[in-house]
Amino acid sequence: MEEGTLDVVVGFFGLIEDLTWGWALVPLLVVFGVFITVMSGFVQFEYFGRMFRVLSSKNQTADPNAVSARAALLVSVGGRVGGGNIAGVAVAITLGGPGAVFWMWATALIGMATSLVECSLAQLFKRSQGDGTYRGGPASYILHGLGRQYRWLAVLYAVCLIAAFAFGFNAFQGNTFAGAAKDSLGIDRIWTALPLTVIAGFIVYGGIRRIAKAADVIVPIMALGYLGMTIVIILINITEIPGVLWTILANAFGLEEVVGGGMGAAIAQGMRRGLFSNEAGLGSAPNVAATADVRHPISQGITQSFSVFIDTIVICSCTAFIILLSDVYVPGATDIDGVVLTQQSLVSHVGEWAQYFLTFAILLFTFSSIMYNYYLGENALAVMTTNPVSVHVLRIAVMAIVFLGATAPGATAVFFFSDPLMGLLALVNLMAIIMLFPIVLRILADFREQLKHGVARPVLSPEKFPDLDIDPTAWKHGK
Template sequence: MDIIRSFFDAIGDFTWGWSLIPFLVVLGGFFTLASRFVQLRFFGRMFGVLTKSAPGEGEHISSREALLVSVGGRVGGGNIAGVAVAITLGGPGAVFWMWAIALVGMATSLFECSLAQLFKRTEADGSYRGGPAQYIIHGLGANFRWLAILYAICLIAAFAFGFNAFQGNTVAGALKESFGLSRLYSGIAFAVLTGLVVFGGIHRIAKVADVVVPVMAFGYIGLALVVIIMNLPSLPGVIVSIFSNAFGITSVVSGGVGAAIAQGLRRGLFSNEAGLGSAPNVAAIAYVKHPVSQGVVQALSVFIDTMVICSCTAFMILLSDVYQPGADIDGVVLTQQALSSHFGSWASYFLAFAVLLFAFSSIIYNYYLGETALAVFTEGVMGQTILRIAVIALVFIGASAEGATSVFFFSDPLMGVLALVNLMAVLMLFPIGLKMVRDFTAQVQAGVDEPVLNPADYPDLDLDKSAWPDISGTPPSPEAPGMAAVPAQ
């Protein structure tokens, strides 16, 4: 076991230690510059999807539903505990660097999610499926199928198995701390709740996210706004400390500006998942007329996660009187103490409820990532059923046994591997992504309200034309999905 752990530790040191974060930062900056700051140019368009309903008769997943599933997955423990750790170890300046990486990460997310849309495939029931595995196979070619398989294995192991056990453990710990509820009972309840959703498939997952995520997000944002209003005179000082610490003008932790940059970048990337190859799996399920339409929407998911939710946690902590730079304290505990200092002991109950919603939305998101990855190996119902049972069991085990999650030490290293695989694929397919962005931009500038993809503009690509029916004016129909593809040249 020690040999295995050392092996995965080495992988973690290689990915998260020195290669992955610079790669993400450089590529995010490159995508931003090459696209002429596409995430800022189309920032206003991102919010229009929030008021749009599902297309057709409800047989497809709407752009908004896909967005909310993605937000529910991105927003999790990293927004509550991870931000607290970043501020404790990196000082207030870490918040600025979280914002910075989110802004460039919005461009990375836009490109990876647009590619996932372009290469998505139509399922037998008329729904769509796609993601990095699909754009590796159909975009880079069959010779790279081994890379897609490596990606899929890492995705299932890290997200569907490891992170779901961690989420169950987090919820059970919060409920025990706040309400004294036995881990066994909370584990049973959480496992049953998870089963009811995942056995309903992506449509039920989307419907649940459409309800849970707005409640979760607006409740947390509302609490943060109350904290800011209560401490309005102290707000300018906090903002000054964020910027002064970010650039080394002042320093409150050992390591100074280096610690602020390292903690801010790492926690920001870990939280918003831009470039890690997870969100594209969800982006591909939406019915849209142009891939970049959903890419723009998914960029909003990064903004909501980091610029909004993470900022809420940061301000609640920095405006409290419990924050001690460099202190050795658990992230969730620091956030809990900060809330209690503002509102009293009842705030710990609110935080437990927030953790419950955050974790639940992450679990159903992580499950769907595993289901999409599983499609690389098998299309059968049996495989999905086994995966669903395994996820439910791991949620229960993670919740009921406090130390059970220690066996999932491979999760973070494998997430680093799948991120590197995804980034290499996105970089190789970047000319196609940039072509889509330019096509989308040209249509918008020509006054087209909803740009439409023309598959004929990509004759050399292995596209599923049945996933893009709008060019012929035929509405999408699950009764006749078809699987015709533009042949690869």
Template structure:
């Protein structure tokens, strides 16, 4: 076992340590420049989905539901504990670099999700399935099947199993610390609810996300806004501290700007997952008229996760008096929790516990669906999916009831780094196809279309599933 841990430790160092983060930043920056800052040009269109975005037919997953499932997966411990760790180790300036990573990552997310949509496949039950494994297989060709298999194995092991156990543990610890609940009972409850949802497939997952994610996110944002309003006169100083620490005008921790950049970028990427190849699996399930439509929508989830929700956590911490620059005796979720209590009173710690519970549970169902997509690539039959549906509730229970069991999944972070690296290589190779989609989308908008529609005949040279795309309706002219 020691040699195995050493091997995965090397893999983690080789990806997260030196290769992955620069690759993500350079690639995201290139996508931003070559596309003409697409994430900013279409920023207004991203928000339209929140007021509608329903599927095109009965039983289909809507654009908004796919967005909310991915937000549910992205928003979690990284937004509460991760931000606190970034500030503790990198100073307030780390928040600024989290913003930078998010704004660049919006372009990466846009293209990876648009490609997942283009190469998605129709399922017998009328839903769609796709993601990096599918756009590697059908976009790069059969000679790259081995790369798709590596991706699927890493996705299943890290998200489908490992992170599900960790999230079960997060729920149990939070419930025990704040409410005194027995971890075993929490594990039983969590496993049962997880089983009910995952056996309903992506439709039930999407419906659940459509209900709990807005409650979860809006409730947390409202709490942070209350803190901001109560400390309104101190907000400009907090923002100045973030910027000043980020560029070296002030120094809060040892390492100065270097620590801020390193922590901000690392925690930002962990939080919003842009470029890691996870969200495209969910984005592909949506029924939309054009692949770029969902790409633009999914770009919004990166903004919501990091620029909005992570900033809320940062303001709660920096506007309080619990955080002491350079001190590391209070960090993680404890720093966020104690800061919130200092602002609003003891009752707020129970609210935060509830938020952690919802965040973690939404991540569990998101992680399950990623695992299901991986299994469909590896086995291609319903028995593999059934086995996963039986396994995930058990894994969640073990993570909650036996905290030591999570040590078995030490390979999760290194494998996430591997799948991200595979995804980025595929993205770089398929970027011309992404630009082709973007050009088509822009052409239809210039022609007066309210919502561009993909004509599969225009992509007959590509290995796309023609049945996943209806014939295009006439362009609707802007009144």
């Protein structure tokens, strides 16, 4: 591609990013999140206690071929939790001050409702694959919720999803881990890239069942290990916790100004990084939510709402406290890399070995994200073609991109289109869930009514909603 043509392409995607992330998208997601929260009767708080039930073995599916609600939760947590929880939080604090952490929390609490809505829709309009598994997501609820005349919108969404997640973000994940391994362990990128690519290939060729089984092992180790390290650091610095909390609140509301821009910078960075991290409303998690074998769509919506809570309120807060309790963070200093700030903060607390711990954590975060990103691409591909060869082409392409991202330090610059396309697919998803929100209120009313009449585990009966294009074979519990 000639330099002039490349400049035009880069400029075009830059314009898309300015019109989405740079201007309209974050306020739209926040405003719509508040709207959903109010109109649903603060549903994310109403069923907060119920979210933890998914962790119990009593609520797992009896079908050995199906993906359980817990497995779908762990896959989505593994996808949401990634480099953004380590590097992104550090960047938010660097550019927005400690107050950005508060606005990340606020965005997550609102985003929990948005995620509940989009993931409930994905469940409602999912399609049975005939082998005990299900497929669905925004493309599916556009086709079956809005109608076939919107197929072009579903295809646009699918193309953006493949390009942004399966290709762009997988290159970033490989690059993040290979860079961390080189910096902390001195391992050349090629020796990181080869095993990472091979293991990724083994998982993606196993499909959603193998991805779910891998996530069942990786994600609890990943999340609990990082949480455990943070608890140790908090206990070591327990007397400083009140001061850190006050700094977060004071900076969030402009009582203390740590960086240029004050409260405005804290709000902008906190909300943007929070949405980037937990992906609420972006239309990615619903693809995984649709795979779960559950009795009622709202049940999986509640579960995926919990996923947002784990990602931002738990994991992102871990990184924030690691940084703010350290003496490495210097308010106003903006010349330090996000991963390096987190790494140096860990070392200052517990010693040099912590950099190896963080490298291992990044490996788990990277690997879980690669699995998740690949499945999003596979699911989107099914909207455009059912040719089995295309799936093999996608799998090989993803493996190649992981390898490319890990081996070349500047490889991620090639995928400059990822953030703009994620912004575009988020707008498509947002338009769809706005139009389909009345349907969510109907199934939410059905869920509440069953609970009111003593049904411990509500079930969806498709015959109650004859006007909706629901696949009855996907709801055997409701028969």
